[in-house]
Amino acid sequence: xxxxxxxxxxxxxxxxxxxxxxxxxxxxxxxxxxxxxxxxxxxxxxxxxxxxxxxxxxxxxxxxxxxxxxxxxxxxxxxxxxxxxxxxxxxxxxxxxxxxxxxxxxxxxxxxxxxxxxxxxxxxxxxxxxxxxxxxxxxxxxxxxxxxxxxxxxxxxxxxxxxxxxxxxxxxxxxxxxxxxxxxxxxxxxxxxxxxxxxxxxxxxxxxxxxxxxxxxxxxxxxxxxxxxxxxxxxxxxxxxxxxxxxxxxxxxxxxxxxxxxxxxxxxxxxxxxxxxxxxxxxxxxxxxxxxxxxxxxxxxxxxxxxxxxxxxxxxxxxxxxxxxxx
Numbered sequence: 001x002x003x004x005x006x007x008x009x010x011x012x013x014x015x016x017x018x019x020x021x022x023x024x025x026x027x028x029x030x031x032x033x034x035x036x037x038x039x040x041x042x043x044x045x046x047x048x049x050x051x052x053x054x055x056x057x058x059x060x061x062x063x064x065x066x067x068x069x070x071x072x073x074x075x076x077x078x079x080x081x082x083x084x085x086x087x088x089x090x091x092x093x094x095x096x097x098x099x100x101x102x103x104x105x106x107x108x109x110x111x112x113x114x115x116x117x118x119x120x121x122x123x124x125x126x127x128x129x130x131x132x133x134x135x136x137x138x139x140x141x142x143x144x145x146x147x148x149x150x151x152x153x154x155x156x157x158x159x160x161x162x163x164x165x166x167x168x169x170x171x172x173x174x175x176x177x178x179x180x181x182x183x184x185x186x187x188x189x190x191x192x193x194x195x196x197x198x199x200x201x202x203x204x205x206x207x208x209x210x211x212x213x214x215x216x217x218x219x220x221x222x223x224x225x226x227x228x229x230x231x232x233x234x235x236x237x238x239x240x241x242x243x244x245x246x247x248x249x250x251x252x253x254x255x256x257x258x259x260x261x262x263x264x265x266x267x268x269x270x271x272x273x274x275x276x277x278x279x280x281x282x283x284x285x286x287x288x289x290x291x292x293x294x295x296x297x298x299x300x301x302x303x304x305x306x307x308x309x310x311x312x313x314x315x316x317x318x319x320x321x322x323x324x325x326x327x
Contacts, residue, residue, distance in 0.1 A: 007057060011118065015060040023059030026051055027067045031074060044079035045100050048072070049107060056111040064111060068104040072097070173210055173243060180205045181235045185228055193231040195262050196221035199238065203260070206239050212246040214255040221262040224269065230304065230323075234262070234271065237300040241273045241319060244293040249277030249317060264325060271321040280312035 013019035030051030037046075048071040056064025077086060080093050088094050150171070157164045184202065185193065196219060203217040226234065238260060250256040261272040301308045306323030 007114075007118065010054070010057040011115070013058065014115075015062075019059040020063055023055040023063035023067065026054045026058060027071065030067075030071065034075070035078070038079065044075040044096065045071070045103075048075060048100075049103065052104060053107055053111050056108060056115070061108075061112055061115070064108050068108060072100055072104065075100070174239075176209045177206050177239045177243075178236070180209065181232065181239065185232055185235070192225050192227055195224045195226055195231065195234070198231070199235075199260060199262065202235055202238070203242065203258075206242050207246070210243060210246050212242075215246060215250070216255075216257040217242075218257065218259045219262075220259070222264065224262050224264055226269075233300055233304050237271070237297060237304075237321065238273065240293055240296050240300065244297075245273075245275045245277065245317075247293075249275045251278070267325050268322050269325055271323075273319040273321075274316060276316040278316075279314065280310065280317050 013022060030047040034041075034044075034047040048067070052064050052067040052071065055067035076088075076097060077084065080096060081089055088097065181202065184198070184205070199219045199221065200217075203219060207213065207215055207217065242258065245256075245258055249258075256275060256277050258273070258275045260274075261270075263270050263272075298308060301321055301323070304321070304323035306321050309320045311318040311320075
C-alpha cells in the first residue's frame with residue numbers, strides 16, 4: 001500500500017514543468033552518484049536504470065526517454081573505455097551499448113504500461129466515486145418520492161377505501177418501474193445517455209411491468225443526449241404518461257399505439273407524447289383537480305423547469321413538454 005501511494009505521489013506532476021524539473025533533478029543525481037562511486041564500481045549504467053524509471057514516473061514518458069538517451073550518451077563518454085571519447089572497444093564496448101539500449105527500451109515500455117494501467121485505475125476510481133455520490137443522491141430522492149407517493153396513496157385510500165387494491169397495485173407498478181429505470185441508468189458506462197435507443201428499451205420495460213402487451217410504442221429522437229439526472233426525470237415522466245395511457249386511453253383489453261418524440265429545438269428540448277386512444281374528457285383541466293398520475297407528471301415537469309400542454313381529439317391525446325436544454 002505504501003508503494004502504491006509513493007507511485008501516486010511521484011506521478012502527480014507528470015507532463016508539467018514541475019514534473020520535468022523533478023525528473024531533471026533525479027537524472028543529475030544519478031550521474032553525480034555514478035561519478036562518486038566510479039572508483040568502486042565498473043558498471044557504467046548502474047544508476048541510470050532506476051533513474052530513467054523514476055523520471056518516467058515523475059515527468060512522464062518524454063522525460064524517461066530523454067533520461068535514457070542523455071544518460072546513455074554521458075555514460076558512453078565518461079565511463080566506457082576509452083574514456084572521454086565516443087570511440088568503443090570491440091567487442092565489449094559495442095555489446096555494452098547494445099545491451100543498454102535493449103534494457104532501456106524494455107524498462108521504458110514496462111514503465112509506460114504501468115503508467116497506463118495506473119491512469120485507467122484512477123479513472124475507474126474517480127468514476128466509481130462519482131457513481132456512488134450520484135447513487136446516494138438518487139437514492140435519497142427516490143426515497144422522498146416513495147414517501148410522497150405513499151402519503152398520496154394513503155389519502156386516496158382514506159377518501160375511497162373501495163379502491164385500495166387498485167391504488168396499491170398502481171404504487172407497486174411505479175416502484176417496479178422506478179427500479180428498472182435505476183438499473184438502466186446507473187451502469188458504469190452511463191454518464192451521458194443517448195436517448196433514442198434508451199427510450200425504446202425503457203418503453204418495452206415499462207409496458208412489460210404493466211402487462212400491457214397490446215400497446216405498441218414508437219420512439220423518435222434526433223440524436224438527443226442527456227446527462228443522467230435529466231434522463232432520470234424524463235424516464236419517470238414518460239413512465240407516468242405510459243401508465244396513464246395504458247389505464248385510461250384505450251378500451252379495456254383493447255389495443256393501441258403510442259408515439260414518443262424527443263427533439264431539440266434551439267435552446268429547448270421538446271417531448272411529444274401522442275396516443276391514438278379515445279381522448280380526454282371535454283372538461284379535462286390538468287391544473288384543476290388532477291388525479292395522482294397527472295400530479296406526478298406536473299411535479300416532474302417542474303423539476304425539469306419545463307412547461308406542459310395537453311391536447312385531445314377524436315384521434316387521441318397529445319401531451320407536449322418543453323424544458324431548457326441547459327440545466
